[in-house]
Amino acid sequence: MVGLNMNKLSKKFYIYALLLAVFITLSAFLGYNYFSNAIENQVKSRALFETESKIKLVESTFKVQEQIVEDIASFIKIEPSREDIKKYLEVLMKEREQFTAVYIGMADGELLAGEDWNQPSDYIVTERPWYVEAAKGKKLVYTEVYHDAYLDKSTITIARPFYDKAGELKGVIAADIDLSTISQILNPYGSDDEGVSFLVDSNGVVIGYDANNVNKSEDKITIFEIFPEFKPNSEKFIENMKYEENQGFLSYYYIESLDMFLVNFVPVTGTLKTGQQLMLIFMIFASVLLIVIFVFIIFQRRNIIRPVEELVDDILNIPMRLDVDYRINEDDDLLYEVRKTINELLTNKNELLKKMEVAQDEITTIAITTESMLAINRAANTNREINEIYDLILTESLKAIKHAKLGSVMIKEDNELKVVAHRGYRSTEINEFSLPIEESFIYRATNGKLDTVALINDVSNFEIFVPLETTEGEYYIKSSIVAPLYVKNVFYGCINLDAIYENAFDEKDLKLMEFIQTNTEIAISNYIMNHANFYLATHDSLTGVYNRSYFTQLFESFKERAARYNETFHLVMFDLNNLKYINDNFGHLAGDEAIKTFAKRLSVIIRRSDVFARYAGDEFIAIFLNTDYDSLTIRLNELLENMEQSSIVVDSGTIIVSFSYGIATFGEDSTSLDELIRIADKRMYEMKNKNRKIKG
Structure with a gap:
């Protein structure tokens, strides 16, 4: 009976063991696939996310350089001397390490540079590629990437034309950018183990990357030599790539404005090795289990059944969640080494997941910080x-x-x-x-x-x-x-x-x-x-009030608002009385003092919602909002009376500052700036002539 029971037990165990072997093998295969897919998807997400972040970083970096070229153009609009332009470029060169050179090619053939450079006699500025492309395109352009033999660096040039008031080309502003500084930004860790990014031109040549002599002119390397599978205009994500003995994923993006590719390699060698270890350990376990079954069939020893049953129970109790620090009992029995191997597998799994969480946190932090800095730089340009x-x-x-x-x-x-x-x-x-x-x-x-x-x-x-x-x-x-x-x-x-x-x-x-x-x-x-340039471009240097050009811009805003809300406002033209007499008898410095005194006194009665500007010479112009004609006339007459009763002291004596004015009303007289000025100017001269007759 015992033998029969043992035989039944043996048959049952054989069947159960065989089914268990099938189950464990299948579990090993499914477990491996599950972990491998989870790890692979995580690394793919990281690769795509890094690529998107670095694309934004490259574009924002070039946007900053474009803005600097635009700032130079804004500076030139105020018509500084060529010596001042050179000094301005020298300051930019000191502050911008990305620039290898900043210069301006004038239409007359002169080259203004931000560093000492003697222009060779055969160097024709207007025939240089950057000058020709910018002048032809009539906009900001990028040249093709080229190798600066003098500096031994991959370089790209930003060029922008600028024009005089008549619309004639005066010259082209250009800035050479060292592309190795862009690669340094893209590769902050300095180690290929953390991944590596390349800038690649339209011909596939790697540019601006110092590793492996890639940046040396005598040893140009193409992306196809590094990654033979790379094909432009195909899938933008390639799996199972290899770089510097590291296995990983490759993603890339075409930057149309620069005619370049950003190629990003994310290594996953350690991750894949761990996945292979998972499969190996599961296979070892299944092999050991089959050996146990084989030994039992041959020898049919009862002391094998219990360890196998206990081990199976422990394995079935392993939680399948990814975040559990679970370990099976390491009993000192026949399957001790198997138990130990399984625990090592569980330990490796948890360590790997923790490393991935840390890496994800670092990527997220870098992305948040980069976005924050972009927000600050955008705000600084407002x-x-x-x-x-x-x-x-x-x-x-x-x-x-x-x-x-x-x-x-x-x-x-x-x-x-x-x-x-x-x-x-x-x-x-x-x-x-x-x-x-x-x-x-x-x-x-x-x-x-x-x-x-x-x-x-x-x-x-x-x-x-x-x-x-x-x-x-x-x-x-x-x-x-x-x-x-x-x-x-x-x-x-x-x-x-x-x-x-x-x-x-x-x-x-x-x-x-x-x-x-x-x-x-x-x-x-x-x-x-930016704010210094804005002030110089919009304010009169003598009086500190707005200049004529900026007033014209502001008028269009007032006009649009008045038309939209059916509002009105008053445009006033001012002209100083007897300024020629003051200049002839007291000197032009006294005349300047009279102009400044008038601007200062009138600014006192100008509200924040009003606009006051110097129109030309001793003529001024202003817009008054939210006031009627009579109230405005009273305010201006009171100011006139006060100024005529108070003299100012100059080097040659004392002078009286007086003025005449004329008022035109938007909507009633006209809605055109030129017509309003003509009407106000006419009324101002009527007042001036009337005062001459009274005093004459």
Whole structure:
């Protein structure tokens, strides 16, 4: 009976073991496919996401360079001297490391460069490819990529034509961009193990990449040599590629405006090896199980059944979720090594998933930081107030560095740092807060050098500590990361990101802060330069009021609004009385003083909604809103009376500043600017003649 039972048990075990072997083999195959597909999809997503992010980074980098060329064009519109243009280009060359050269080819053949360069006699500016392409296209263009033999660098040139008031070509602005600096931005890690990106021209030649002598003129390498499977205008995602002994995925994108490809390789060698190990371990396990079954069939020993049953139970209890730290029991039995191997497999799976989560977090952080810096640079190229820019810089910096919950932007005023933007502090204490530079965190952390980003794990270590209450549940901050800001190589201020606990920041935060520092300095420099150019282009240099050109632009806005809402306004022409007499008898400096005095006195009665500009010589023009004709006349007559009763002192004596004016009403008299000026000018001369008869 026992033998019969054992035989039945053996037959049952044989059947169960055979079914179990089939089940385990199938589970191994499905498990491998499941993990492999999950890992492969994750890496594919990373490859596509990195490519999209780097495309935005390349396009935004070239947009910044295009804006600089446009800024040069705006500067030229104010008609500076050629010496001033050269100085301006020299400043740009010092501030922009991406530029290998900035120059302007004049239509008369002269070349104005931002560095010392003697123009050879056979160098004809108007026949250079960049000049010809820009002049022919009548717009900003990019030349083909070429090798700068002098600098031994891959280079592309941005060129833009500019014209005089008559529409005649005056010349072409050009800037040479070192493409290796773009590759450095695309490959911040400096290691192929983290992936590598290439810029490739339309002929497939790799450009601007220093590894493996790719950038050397005598050893040009094409993308087809590196990745033979690469084919333009085909699928933009290729699997199972190999680069520098690393297996991975290749994705690429055609940048139409630059006629280039961005090729991005993401290595997955370690991931694929782990997947192969998974399959190998499962196969080892299945083989061991089959051996056990074979041994049982031959020897039919009962001591095999229990370990197999227990092992099967343990395997069936393994959760199939990806985030469980589960281990089977490592009993000291016949299948001990199998149990140990399975536990190693589970450990490798969890370590791999954790590494992938960390990599995903880093990619997300870089993407968020890049987008934040782009937002700051876009805002810097608008007409927003500088304090709004400071506030945006702080907001985006806190968004990028997650460990920071509060912070401030401080700007240098004389020998002190003053808070201009803040988050997380009590406003009553910090709004008017300032302190000497020597007492600041950045000064003490860098021993007064102010030359690097400082990571301060415990601010209480400083002897001097100014306590400012926070709104984050703790009274004072405990740690800080601070970046100094420089504009034109001069210390400008700093960004402070703080936390209410010690050791809040790490090396990753330090790298992000350096990235934020660089982009913030660029944004502030662009803002200062843009606003300086805007002021010069829109204001009269003598009086500081708007100039005629800008007034004409503003009139169109007033006209559009008045037509839309059925409104009216008054256009007034002013002309100084007896200015020729003042110039002849007291000198032109006295005449200039009379013009400035009139502009200053009239500006007092001009409301913020009104517009006042110098029209020509001693003629001025203004628009008055939200007032009737009689009230405006009373205001102007009161000003005239006050000015005629008060003299001003000049070097040769005292003079009286007087004026005549004429008013034309939009809608009643005309809606055309030229016609309104003609009517107002006529009425102004009627008033001038009337006053002469009265005084005569």
